[in-house]
Amino acid sequence: KPIETVMRESNRDILIPADLVATVNQDNNLQHVFMVLTKVKYAKIPVLDNDNHFKGLVSLPMITELMMQDTGITSRPLEAIKVKQIMQKDVPTIYERDNLEAILRYLVDENFLVFVDSDTHFKGIITRRELFKEINYLAHN
Amino acid sequence: KPIETVMRESNRDILIPADLVATVNQDNNLQHVFMVLTKVKYAKIPVLDNDNHFKGLVSLPMITELMMQDTGITSRPLEAIKVKQIMQKDVPTIYERDNLEAILRYLVDENFLVFVDSDTHFKGIITRRELFKEINYLAHN
Numbered sequence: 001k002p003i004e005t006v007m008r009e010s011n012r013d014i015l016i017p018a019d020l021v022a023t024v025n026q027d028n029n030l031q032h033v034f035m036v037l038t039k040v041k042y043a044k045i046p047v048l049d050n051d052n053h054f055k056g057l058v059s060l061p062m063i064t065e066l067m068m069q070d071t072g073i074t075s076r077p078l079e080a081i082k083v084k085q086i087m088q089k090d091v092p093t094i095y096e097r098d099n100l101e102a103i104l105r106y107l108v109d110e111n112f113l114v115f116v117d118s119d120t121h122f123k124g125i126i127t128r129r130e131l132f133k134e135i136n137y138l139a140h141n
Numbered sequence: 142k143p144i145e146t147v148m149r150e151s152n153r154d155i156l157i158p159a160d161l162v163a164t165v166n167q168d169n170n171l172q173h174v175f176m177v178l179t180k181v182k183y184a185k186i187p188v189l190d191n192d193n194h195f196k197g198l199v200s201l202p203m204i205t206e207l208m209m210q211d212t213g214i215t216s217r218p219l220e221a222i223k224v225k226q227i228m229q230k231d232v233p234t235i236y237e238r239d240n241l242e243a244i245l246r247y248l249v250d251e252n253f254l255v256f257v258d259s260d261t262h263f264k265g266i267i268t269r270r271e272l273f274k275e276i277n278y279l280a281h282n
C-alpha cells in the first residue's frame with residue numbers, strides 16, 4: 001500500500017479546526033443562512049446546535065429550490081423556515097483521522113468530511129484540498 | 142515519482158466529456174442561470190458562447206451577491222443582467238491530459254479543470270473525484 005505508508009510518514013495535520021470553519025446554527029432562518037452562504041461563498045457548510053453538536057449540512061441550492069415559484073423567484077418563504085427543517089442530515093462523520101485509506105475512499109464521493117468527538121461535538125473538517133496537498137507533497141519526497 | 146508512474150499504467154480516461162457537463166450560454170440572463178444552478182445543484186459550471194468556446198465559470202454566490210439589498214433579498218435585478226457580465230473569466234484551462242503531475246497540482250486549488258482544444262472549444266472537465274478514484278484504484282493494485 002504505497003500511498004498509506006507514504007502518508008503515515010508525514011505528520012502534517014490535515015484537519016481544518018472548527019474555529020476556522022464557517023457554520024450556521026440549526027435555528028437560524030433561511031434568510032440569514034442565504035446571506036452567510038453568499039458572503040463566505042463555500043458550496044456547503046456544517047450546521048450546529050447551541051452546544052456545538054454537529055447536526056447537518058446546508059448549501060445554497062437547498063434554499064434556492066424553495067425560492068422557485070411559477071411566477072418567478074421569490075424570497076418570501078425564507079424568513080419563516082429554519083435551516084434545521086431543510087438541511088441534509090444523513091452525513092457520514094469520522095472520529096479519528098489516522099485511517100487515511102478510509103478518508104481517501106470517503107473523499108471520492110464527498111467534498112469534505114466532518115470530524116466529531118465521541119459526543120458528536122463538531123471538531124473540524126477534512127477537505128479534499130488538504131488531502132491533495134498531502135499526496136502532492138509526498139509524491140515529490 | 143511513484144504517483145505519476147503508477148497513474149501512467151492505468152488507461153482509464155479521467156475526462157468527463159462536454160455532453161455530460163451542465164453548462165450555460167454567456168447570453169443567458171441571471172434568472173435562467175439561477176434556475177439551472179438550483180436544478181443541477183453543481184457548485185460551479187462552465188459558461189460557453191454560441192460556438193461552444195469556453196468563456197468562464199459561474200456559481201450561485203456570484204448571482205445571490207446581486208440579490209442582497211439593504212431591504213432584504215430581491216430577485217428583480219436578475220432578468221436584466223447576462224451571465225457574461227458577472228462570470229469568473231480568469232480560469233486556467235488545459236489542452237492535454239497526460240501530464241498528471243500538473244493536473245494533480247492544479248486540482249489542489251481548483252475543484253475541477255476545464256479541458257479545451259487548440260481553438261478553446263470546450264471539450265469537458267477533469268474533476269477531483271475522477272482523480273481520487275484513480276489514486277484510490279491504483280493504491281490498491
Ligand SMILES: Nc1ncnc2c1ncn2[C@@H]1O[C@@H]2COP(=O)(O)O[C@H]3[C@@H](O)[C@H](n4cnc5c(N)ncnc54)O[C@@H]3COP(=O)(O)O[C@H]2[C@H]1O
Nearest residue numbers: 020021022042043044045111112127128129184250251252
Ligand atoms: N475562500 C477560498 N480561498 C481559497 N480557495 C477556496 C476558497 N473557497 C473555495 N476554495 C477552493 O475551492 C474548492 C471548493 O470549494 P467549495 O466551496 O466548493 O467546497 C468546500 C466547502 O464546501 C467546504 N469548506 C472548505 N473550507 C471551509 C471553511 N473554512 N468553512 C466552511 N466550509 C469549508 O469544503 C469544501 C471543499 O473545500 P476544499 O478546500 O477541499 O476545496 C476548495 C478550495 O480549493
Ligand SMILES: Nc1ncnc2c1ncn2[C@@H]1O[C@@H]2COP(=O)(O)O[C@H]3[C@@H](O)[C@H](n4cnc5c(N)ncnc54)O[C@@H]3COP(=O)(O)O[C@H]2[C@H]1O
Nearest residue numbers: 043109110111161162163183184185186252253268269270
Ligand atoms: N449529482 C451528483 N451525484 C453524485 N455526486 C455528486 C453530485 N453532485 C456533486 N457530487 C459530489 O460532490 C462533489 C462536489 O460537487 P460540486 O458541485 O461542489 O463541484 C463540482 C461541480 O462544480 C463540477 N462538476 C462535476 N460534475 C459536473 C457536471 N456533470 N456538470 C457540471 N459541473 C460539474 O465539478 C466540481 C467537482 O466535482 P466532483 O465530481 O469532483 O465532486 C463532486 C461529487 O463527488
